[in-house]
Amino acid sequence: MKPTVIIVGADKGGVGKTTVSRALLDFLARRNVLARAFDTENPRGTLHRFYPRNTQIIDLASVSDQMKLLDTLETDSVKVSLVDLKAGNLSAGLDLFDRIGVLEAARNGDFNLALVHVIGPAIASLDEMNEVAAYTQGLDYVVARNFINETNFFEWDEKTFKKYFAEIPEAREIDVPKLNEMAYEQVDLAGVTFSDFIANRSARGEDANFSFVLRGYVRKWQADLDKELEGLSMIQALTSAARAYELAADANQKEDAAA
Amino acid sequence: MITSANVNIICSNGAGNGKTLLARVFVDYLALIGRTSRVFDTDGGHGGIADYFGAISRVVDISRTAGQVELFDSILGAPHHDYIVDLSAKQFSRFFDVFTEIGFEQGAHEAGLRVAVYYILQPTIGSVLSGAGVRDGLYRSRFIPVHSEFLGDGRADPAFSANYQLLRPDRELTLPALGPEASTLVNRPDFSFQNLFTDTFMQVDPKSRGQLCDFLEALHKQFQSVQLTNDLADLKLHGVL
Numbered sequence: 001m002k003p004t005v006i007i008v009g010a011d012k013g014g015v016g017k018t019t020v021s022r023a024l025l026d027f028l029a030r031r032n033v034l035a036r037a038f039d040t041e042n043p044r045g046t047l048h049r050f051y052p053r054n055t056q057i058i059d060l061a062s063v064s065d066q067m068k069l070l071d072t073l074e075t076d077s078v079k080v081s082l083v084d085l086k087a088g089n090l091s092a093g094l095d096l097f098d099r100i101g102v103l104e105a106a107r108n109g110d111f112n113l114a115l116v117h118v119i120g121p122a123i124a125s126l127d128e129m130n131e132v133a134a135y136t137q138g139l140d141y142v143v144a145r146n147f148i149n150e151t152n153f154f155e156w157d158e159k160t161f162k163k164y165f166a167e168i169p170e171a172r173e174i175d176v177p178k179l180n181e182m183a184y185e186q187v188d189l190a191g192v193t194f195s196d197f198i199a200n201r202s203a204r205g206e207d208a209n210f211s212f213v214l215r216g217y218v219r220k221w222q223a224d225l226d227k228e229l230e231g232l233s234m235i236q237a238l239t240s241a242a243r244a245y246e247l248a249a250d251a252n253q254k255e256d257a258a259a
Numbered sequence: 260m261i262t263s264a265n266v267n268i269i270c271s272n273g274a275g276n277g278k279t280l281l282a283r284v285f286v287d288y289l290a291l292i293g294r295t296s297r298v299f300d301t302d303g304g305h306g307g308i309a310d311y312f313g314a315i316s317r318v319v320d321i322s323r324t325a326g327q328v329e330l331f332d333s334i335l336g337a338p339h340h341d342y343i344v345d346l347s348a349k350q351f352s353r354f355f356d357v358f359t360e361i362g363f364e365q366g367a368h369e370a371g372l373r374v375a376v377y378y379i380l381q382p383t384i385g386s387v388l389s390g391a392g393v394r395d396g397l398y399r400s401r402f403i404p405v406h407s408e409f410l411g412d413g414r415a416d417p418a419f420s421a422n423y424q425l426l427r428p429d430r431e432l433t434l435p436a437l438g439p440e441a442s443t444l445v446n447r448p449d450f451s452f453q454n455l456f457t458d459t460f461m462q463v464d465p466k467s468r469g470q471l472c473d474f475l476e477a478l479h480k481q482f483q484s485v486q487l488t489n490d491l492a493d494l495k496l497h498g499v500l
Contacts, residue, residue, distance in 0.1 A: 182324040212335050213328045216361020 009085030015120030114140035271379035272389035302347035338370035374400035382413030391425035408436035
């Protein structure tokens, strides 16, 4: 399986990058796609709180931390790497990746690279799309409109969004649906993955006592988001590869048993 | 597992058509047959069911997530009780949206609870269609249209009757009409069906008393019949019959 890097970022702060990263990691785990994560919110690491076992906190400005991510793409047994860029760091992060040849290597097919650009309610989020367009040619570019905390007034309407979106023909879009605020808060407080919350499981894997109502809201939200993610070619490729791997493993097991 | 406790949702798409009255008789009926019930009042206004059964009632605001948690989580947290949900017409749509979205039917089933929706029909096609909307969202719960003699029965109207099929009733109930004096009496805050024959209400005029007795008898018989049908259906479901 060819290594895949998924960068999740935005220049505007507070648009839900880490939430989208969590949702992606959760989705991949449920589809048996092994993934590791890099949380660049150094030193705090919000993503790390939810995925402590497979998340490293790195400082993207540090060469040694860049090496932890980029020099292990081929060698690590986990071939999918999700990078959660810290707030306001999308353009800077892309610029860095451009300068050190990461984007070019991806365009040359050395590995797959997808950028998930999270946009929020401010018009500044749409302006970011134009700025980011300079880097996205030949890459998998996904615009994620985050409605999860739809408590803010959206400065832009559908028509305005489409105008910006039309200028980047290769972009794909997904909507992260709204999630009930109390349910979102409870998952956050519990510090568990969305799936564990639905399954009423604590971060330690023990039975928890989460609200049935709130779990129901999260379950519905997750199902709606799954439909969005399943339409992305990047996701389809990863899930197909995981299925093929499972089938091959099963076949090997059967052969071994027969022998 | 053969279920025994029930969640009884008393609802209608319109206001002032006897939901709380039916719910009150239901609570008393359950007490009479020795079942402990808990009541949810989703209206919260004056004259709601909580005014009559304060000790076993909780007033919840379904429009807020906290109220939804209080209602649905409380039920699933104590599935050995029977529950009466007196659903305000204002919250009718919201309640069933949440009911469906959170997968309450499945949760109730896993907790060993039966769910029955008692839908008081108004004699209009709009009322039938609102009920059908709820009916379509149910896959395990029983749906029981309630025909109110006071509101009138629309089934004589061919258009109403044609749409009525959409409700696919598991059973039907008739809510008998009460005369004006008896209605005034049952709406008194100190009135209780259980205490109809106590000293407080001994001075009730014989006509009203007779009406109330007939009213209770008619409803209790129907509750018994519904209960029996539910029990038989569960026995069949579990292969006992």
